[in-house]
């Protein structure tokens with residue numbers, strides 16, 4: 001329950017109200033995996049769960065983790081304000097991440113909505129670092145407007161690669177946007193994958209995930225090949241406080257990444 | 273817990289038991305009358321116990337009444353449970369001090385106090401075992417709870433009366449103490465004398481007994497102790513047929529009864545505060561005016577508050593229907609999947625202390641009455 005003192009090394013703006021912190025943890029013995037999260041404390045304000053969004057340049061003395069924070073309230077805003085040299089509290093890593101081992105040898109469809117791209121980014125790094133192990137890799141990404149697109153430079157660099165398909169859509173566009181307009185589910189039709197041998201990783205607002213899953217099922221994916229990241233209020237992150245209950249599961253312990261066939265019934269219910 | 277040969281303590285012997293525990297450095301906590309209720313508080317000697325009192329309980333009702341005898345444990349359970357001491361409402365976790373850009377975090381000291389809990393009922397022992405399961409048996413344990421729990425000495429007392437809202441028999445958690453106590457007592461009257469038939473359940477218990485004035489129990493005393501508990505069991509008015517309840521509730525997450533109970537429930541959270549198994553907590557961070565000192569405190573939380581399920585943009589469970597459903601399905605169904613036990617021991621507190629008298633056993637019966645067919649789970 002005790003955080004360790006970590007330090008921000010760099011801070012980069014990644015969108016409106018969105019900042020990526022490059023954090024030196026002062027440790028080398030724990031690895032945070034794609035899809036896992038840490039509990040970050042802004043001293044005197046509070047502590048919130050934030051997913052790993054990438055790895056920084058770790059040294060032999062200390063590992064560096066990237067966390068991308070959208071300032072939506074007191075704690076996230078205080079975290080997003082931290083600059084180089086500032087201390088923060090860090091506990092983790094926690095939770096079950098993306099099924100990178102299960103993805104080997106298969107086509108991988110990644111569907112992200114809004115800030116949901118942040119927890120999927122380390123999974124993309126993982127796939128691209130060992131590209132030969134996987135089939136087609138597709139990223140379908142939806143945001144509210146072109147200004148909300150996260151990690152823009154990186155997406156543009158990936159677009160230039162021939163071994164990953166990237167489709168981006170926005171809900172509302174002004175003039176000057178030449179890409180897709182509409183909800184991210186409409187992009188599923190653009191993805192090329194073999195439904196018999198594919199896996200899908202989905203992260204975004206709950207409604208977005210519900211519709212995306214329907215589209216993926218319509219495209220032929222079976223329920224046991226679709227993974228989603230569930231979001232619930234979290235206080236302890238270690239299965240002791242009860243806050244993250246999601247039916248029979250504790251999201252901090254059994255998730256946040258869950259296989260769709262295991263939570264199908266819950267996802268269909270309101271206020272669970 | 274028929275581990276030891278049974279002994280007999282007189283009331284003076286019980287007083288000696290309290291004294292010896294105190295001599296051994298225990299803080300003795302037991303039942304005492306305060307503000308028209310029997311609460312768990314510091315006990316100096318037998319005079320602090322609720323001699324001659326009993327409690328009358330029904331849905332939404334609790335009243336102390338004089339007994340026509342001098343029984344010391346002639347009541348059932350009050351509004352508090354032992355979680356007040358083992359899993360306290362407020363726990364300091366750590367403080368951090370900042371000097372310039374340097375921050376140092378100091379954990380709060382682990383509790384060193386040794387508690388002796390006197391008068392623990394069978395259902396309460398089961399509730400403690402459930403909290404052990406939740407707070408000690410996972411990959412992460414609550415260190416403060418572990419320290420308090422490991423140091424604790426437990427003197428259980430078998431029930432001689434049944435409360436108006438109890439249903440431990442159907443939950444298989446009582447009224448006879450079967451495990452988890454260092455010493456178990458049964459209060460009986462034979463030959464006009466009030467005595468306690470005593471069994472020990474641990475080496476610690478046996479060692480304490482060796483220091484107390486006692487004699488072996490007679491066959492008649494042993495038989496009477498048995499009869500006392502059997503009479504309490506037979507008098508139990510409520511029940512919750514338990515085995516199929518998890519499946520029943522999970523099959524009926526959209527049952528109209530949830531709307532019905534939502535009309536009555538005030539979402540006050542009393543049921544979660546009085547429940548001996550409810551363990552949920554939140555944390556609060558505070559900071560000194562100049563921001564150089566900050567601290568984190570853990571405190572009890574309730575799934576009936578809006579904040580409990582808050583995620584940016586709004587709470588997940590806004591309706592009282594969804595919050596009552598969360599509470600009850602957690603107690604009786606999903607707790608099994610999360611922790612491998614039921615989350616309810618049938619102590620009846622949530623029924624007694626609900627201001628509008630909502631009765632968990634009645635709600636289960638109502639859901640059973642209009643249930644969806646077996647195998648027809650929602651959303652599947």
Ligand SMILES: Cc1cc2nc3c(=O)[nH]c(=O)nc-3n(C[C@H](O)[C@H](O)[C@H](O)COP(=O)(O)OP(=O)(O)OC[C@H]3O[C@@H](n4cnc5c(N)ncnc54)[C@H](O)[C@@H]3O)c2cc1C
Nearest residue numbers: 048049050051068069070073074075076232233234583584
């Ligand atoms: C597993 C997981 C991973 C997450 N990853 C990220 C991420 O990478 N980047 C990011 O910006 N946000 C992420 N979030 C959401 C982030 O935790 C919330 O935005 C944050 O808690 C808001 O806190 P606040 O005090 O700033 O705002 P408020 O909205 O005022 O929140 C008040 C309190 O409610 C709780 N809370 C509010 N929103 C959430 C939420 N969405 N999830 C859980 N608890 C919440 C927190 O306890 C918070 O302190 C993640 C959430 C979870 C559960």
Ligand code: SF4
Nearest residue numbers: 547616617619620622
């Ligand atoms: S749910 Fe009610 S009856 Fe069951 S243990 Fe909790 S307070 Fe007692």
Ligand code: SF4
Nearest residue numbers: 537538540541543626
């Ligand atoms: S069931 Fe009763 S005690 Fe529990 S929250 Fe509702 S009104 Fe309060």
Ligand code: FES
Nearest residue numbers: 237241242244252
């Ligand atoms: S966040 Fe506390 S139990 Fe999951």
